[in-house]
Amino acid sequence: MIKKFLAVSAAALVAGLSYLSCPVSANAEDDVTDSYSYVFYVFGTEATLAVFDNFATQESQDKVIALKDEIGELLVSIESKFSTSVKGSDIYNFNAAQPGARVEIDKDTYTVLGMALDMYEETDGAYNAGVYYSVDLYGFATRTDDTVLPYDREDDSKKLPDKKYVTAFRELSEAFPEIKLEYSDGRYYAVKPEKTVTVEGDSTVYSLKIDLGGIGKGYTVDIIDKMLDEAGYANSYFNFGASSWTINGSPASEDGTWELGFRDPRGTRSDNYLTLRLKNSSVSTSGNYEKYYEIGGKRYCHIINPATGSPIQTGISTATCIGGSAAENDARTTAICSMSLEEAIEYINSDAVKGQGIKAGFVYENWFGWRTFYTNMDEGEYVLTLKNSLPSWMYLIIVFAVIAIICAAWFGIKKIRNKKSNSVAAHSENASEENSDAVSGEEK
Amino acid sequence: MSLKKVEQVKKDRFFRVWDILVYGIIAAVIVALFLAVTLTSDKSTLEGIEVYYNNNLAFTYDFAEDKLDITLEDNIAVEENGARTLKILFCTDDGSLAEHTDYNLIEINKSERTVSVTESDCSNRKDCVYTAAIKNSSGLIVCTPHRLRIMPADYKDDGQTLPVG
Numbered sequence: 226m227i228k229k230f231l232a233v234s235a236a237a238l239v240a241g242l243s244y245l246s247c248p249v250s251a252n253a254e255d256d257v258t259d260s261y262s263y264v265f266y267v268f269g270t271e272a273t274l275a276v277f278d279n280f281a282t283q284e285s286q287d288k289v290i291a292l293k294d295e296i297g298e299l300l301v302s303i304e305s306k307f308s309t310s311v312k313g314s315d316i317y318n319f320n321a322a323q324p325g326a327r328v329e330i331d332k333d334t335y336t337v338l339g340m341a342l343d344m345y346e347e348t349d350g351a352y353n354a355g356v357y358y359s360v361d362l363y364g365f366a367t368r369t370d371d372t373v374l375p376y377d378r379e380d381d382s383k384k385l386p387d388k389k390y391v392t393a394f395r396e397l398s399e400a401f402p403e404i405k406l407e408y409s410d411g412r413y414y415a416v417k418p419e420k421t422v423t424v425e426g427d428s429t430v431y432s433l434k435i436d437l438g439g440i441g442k443g444y445t446v447d448i449i450d451k452m453l454d455e456a457g458y459a460n461s462y463f464n465f466g467a468s469s470w471t472i473n474g475s476p477a478s479e480d481g482t483w484e485l486g487f488r489d490p491r492g493t494r495s496d497n498y499l500t501l502r503l504k505n506s507s508v509s510t511s512g513n514y515e516k517y518y519e520i521g522g523k524r525y526c527h528i529i530n531p532a533t534g535s536p537i538q539t540g541i542s543t544a545t546c547i548g549g550s551a552a553e554n555d556a557r558t559t560a561i562c563s564m565s566l567e568e569a570i571e572y573i574n575s576d577a578v579k580g581q582g583i584k585a586g587f588v589y590e591n592w593f594g595w596r597t598f599y600t601n602m603d604e605g606e607y608v609l610t611l612k613n614s615l616p617s618w619m620y621l622i623i624v625f626a627v628i629a630i631i632c633a634a635w636f637g638i639k640k641i642r643n644k645k646s647n648s649v650a651a652h653s654e655n656a657s658e659e660n661s662d663a664v665s666g667e668e669k
Numbered sequence: 670m671s672l673k674k675v676e677q678v679k680k681d682r683f684f685r686v687w688d689i690l691v692y693g694i695i696a697a698v699i700v701a702l703f704l705a706v707t708l709t710s711d712k713s714t715l716e717g718i719e720v721y722y723n724n725n726l727a728f729t730y731d732f733a734e735d736k737l738d739i740t741l742e743d744n745i746a747v748e749e750n751g752a753r754t755l756k757i758l759f760c761t762d763d764g765s766l767a768e769h770t771d772y773n774l775i776e777i778n779k780s781e782r783t784v785s786v787t788e789s790d791c792s793n794r795k796d797c798v799y800t801a802a803i804k805n806s807s808g809l810i811v812c813t814p815h816r817l818r819i820m821p822a823d824y825k826d827d828g829q830t831l832p833v834g
Contacts, residue, residue, distance in 0.1 A: 485831050649676060
């Protein structure tokens with residue numbers, strides 16, 4: 226253990242020092258690894274690129290910076306297609322279109338929308354990209370302009386939305402699988418379903434709106450994974466919003482694996498409930514900790530359960546999928562959070578997940594807050610550090626129960642003692658006033 | 670001394686012993702809970718902070734030396750520098766320090782060694798304002814819309830464990 230730690234620290238130190246040092250002759254530095262990292266700001270979140278290679282020569286430095294620029298351009302172009310709030314994006318146009326309209330979209334959008342429809346099928350509707358209105362109703366959608374809608378509340382995090390809107394938007398999201406994708410003369414189209422809903426006391430006619438944010442991140446990660454492979458950066462990683470990752474090799478470990486720490490939904494960024502070692506794989510997670518507010522002790526997060534039209538209350542607080550396509554896994558982890566415990570267990574062990582070699586796991590929290598980790602991984606593949614703490618009212622009940630037991634025992638002993646002393650007193654001739662206490666105690 | 674009296678004395682003593690035990694258990698529970706809460710808290714103190722805007726170092730602050738080092742002069746202004754608190758105003762390249770647009774107000778509490786964002790016009794949600802104050806080397810405040818990162822100088826990001834989720 227200590228040996229391993231020393232080896233890792235030494236490697237990290239070497240990496241750190243060589244990063245600080247000025248370029249020296251390239252051949253002398255052959256086995257030294259430099260690091261290059263860059264943070265992009267896109268889709269209202271952070272994306273991090275990290276490459277570990279020998280950057281001693283100007284040429285190698287130019288190459289990595291060129292890759293960074295290329296990734297930056299890709300991220301901007303993806304945002305301009307998938308953003309729900311950027312005017313003129315494919316998704317913005319689709320959402321603004323009339324019911325039944327045919328909207329021209331880009332090839333990327335066509336691909337991702339097709340994937341989203343497939344994932345709807347695979348998860349039996351637990352993943353549904355058509356819940357945009359429900360997301361917005363609960364205050365989790367990004368609005369860049371000052372649009373005011375009839376269902377807006379003064380402070381989303383203080384009051385829950387009107388039930389009639391929740392029901393109407395849930396019904397509307399059911400139209401998602403009716404989206405038709407068309408391809409003709411080298412152009413791509415999406416046909417918006419005819420379905421609309423109205424709400425009592427509100428003149429607006431609502432038609433389907435979609436959000437491909439989650440799956441779009443994974444799609445981008447999959448593209449960048451290919452870019453990193455083509456550039457020959459065997460030691461690298463890229464993450465989008467900490468929830469979608471592509472992980473290649475690590476320069477700091479003997480077998481080239483990275484240690485991954487999965488965030489505890491109840492903790493802060495640095496608290497992990499699960500760690501495992503991995504290389505050359507994708508990782509996706511969803512959880513109720515990213516964006517949420519609490520009303521009446523209940524957590525309302527940004528993941529909408531398509532079955533209820535409200536934030537997930539299934540007890541599944543975080544889910545993760547490892548391996549395969551990051552885009553599909555983004556949809557899978559979101560879907561798992563919307564499933565019941567039985568459905569989720571069945572799903573992670575199904576042909577679509579375990580059958581394809583995808584490692585999946587999730588944390589389930591029962592009615593009194595006890596948490597269990599369910600996974601299709603083999604024991605030994607992961608280290609579980611899930612901490613269970615009971616809710617505060619349970620501690621109160623336990624303390625009261627202990628006190629009650631002690632009191633009961635105390636009274637019990639007193640009773641037995643009194644009985645004994647009574648029998649002693651009965652035998653004694655002078656049994657009278659002094660023992661009256663004990664007698665009355667027994668009668669009680 | 671009559672037999673009755675002997676019994677009475679015996680009885681009293683018996684209960685006194687049990688009383689002490691009961692009180693002892695209750696006291697032990699209280700002490701155990703108190704120790705559990707105090708011993709498990711993170712006691713590392715904050716030495717200094719580094720603030721980045723769009724991948725560039727904007728300013729650093731060191732608590733021990735009470736030293737503020739501003740790199741991005743156009744984006745940073747000192748709003749108040751008292752004995753106890755230091756208020757730093759930050760604005761993005763699109764914003765204005767004078768008019769308080771596209772800004773974050775960063776409050777450094779010198780005596781308690783904490784750093785927090787107290788005001789911002791970044792979004793409706795203002796995640797940066799609601800993020801807990803940085804108290805030790807594992808804290809981090811990020812304002813994504815303004816591309817602002819506030820982190821402890823000795824930020825515990827060992828680069829070995831990748832934070833997923």
